[in-house]
Amino acid sequence: MAAEGVVIVTGANRGIGRALARDLAAAGWPIALVGRSLEKLEEARQDLADETSSRCYAADVADWEQVQGVVEAIQGDYASIHGLVNNAGITKDGLLVRMSPENWKAVLDVNLTGTFFLTRSVAPIMMRQRSGRIVNISSVVGLTGNAGQANYAASKAGIVAMTKSVARELGGRGVTCNCVAPGFIETDMTAELPEKVRADMLQRIPLKRLGQVEDLSGAVRFLLSQDAAWITGQTLVVDGGMVM
Ligand code: NDP
Numbered sequence: 133m134a135a136e137g138v139v140i141v142t143g144a145n146r147g148i149g150r151a152l153a154r155d156l157a158a159a160g161w162p163i164a165l166v167g168r169s170l171e172k173l174e175e176a177r178q179d180l181a182d183e184t185s186s187r188c189y190a191a192d193v194a195d196w197e198q199v200q201g202v203v204e205a206i207q208g209d210y211a212s213i214h215g216l217v218n219n220a221g222i223t224k225d226g227l228l229v230r231m232s233p234e235n236w237k238a239v240l241d242v243n244l245t246g247t248f249f250l251t252r253s254v255a256p257i258m259m260r261q262r263s264g265r266i267v268n269i270s271s272v273v274g275l276t277g278n279a280g281q282a283n284y285a286a287s288k289a290g291i292v293a294m295t296k297s298v299a300r301e302l303g304g305r306g307v308t309c310n311c312v313a314p315g316f317i318e319t320d321m322t323a324e325l326p327e328k329v330r331a332d333m334l335q336r337i338p339l340k341r342l343g344q345v346e347d348l349s350g351a352v353r354f355l356l357s358q359d360a361a362w363i364t365g366q367t368l369v370v371d372g373g374m375v376m
Contacts, residue, residue: 137214315371
């Protein structure tokens, strides 16, 4: 299924982003791995099939100038940009009445504004190409809300609404924009949750296991592929059936 053009994956040095970079590279796309530490990204790049066609770019996705600089560099290094996977994200959980404005802002800045910055920088290039695929990693929490995650849920719901708006604006230029909304995936992000929360979560999953990073690859690969050419503005939930 090798395709032309690079696929940008943010937060590609660990967790879901690292697995996506590996699996999308195995499907034949050169990958532009974006993250805060070049050293950590280089380590992730070593895992990739044909790692020589993939490159690493350092940027904090919440920094507009850094994002613009990285997208310019990627544009210079590759003939075209096939896809953008907005995966970088953080949590700073806490009950609403104890949530500091700083923790509200930090999560919105990375998850929602970071997704906007990358999309804003890549969209004109894809529009000129008259082709491109944007896949945003939202969360089931963006669909249902979650106690203790007002900031995170708002950022992920914002991504769903932004996706639909971008899909409407860019559809006429052959650019699609969709979301994948994962359920509970075992990564650093979920590692610190108390055992009771994990057990409760498991109870609510019809497929009776927690998700692994690899569980998301098929959905993202599909949305980047030619098979998804007439799908845009959608949110594909990948959660073992927890939310339906
Ligand atoms: P991890 O915490 O394991 O990894 C997060 C990644 O995002 C890291 O590569 C991290 O880089 C990067 N990142 C964080 N902040 C920035 C920033 N400002 N600029 C650039 N990169 C940054 O999380 P997951 O792999 O679990 O999550 C990946 C995505 O999936 C997130 O958007 C998350 O919200 C979403 N998701 C995860 C779920 C889960 O259950 N795990 C469920 C639903 C959605 P660094 O190493 O530098 O910190």
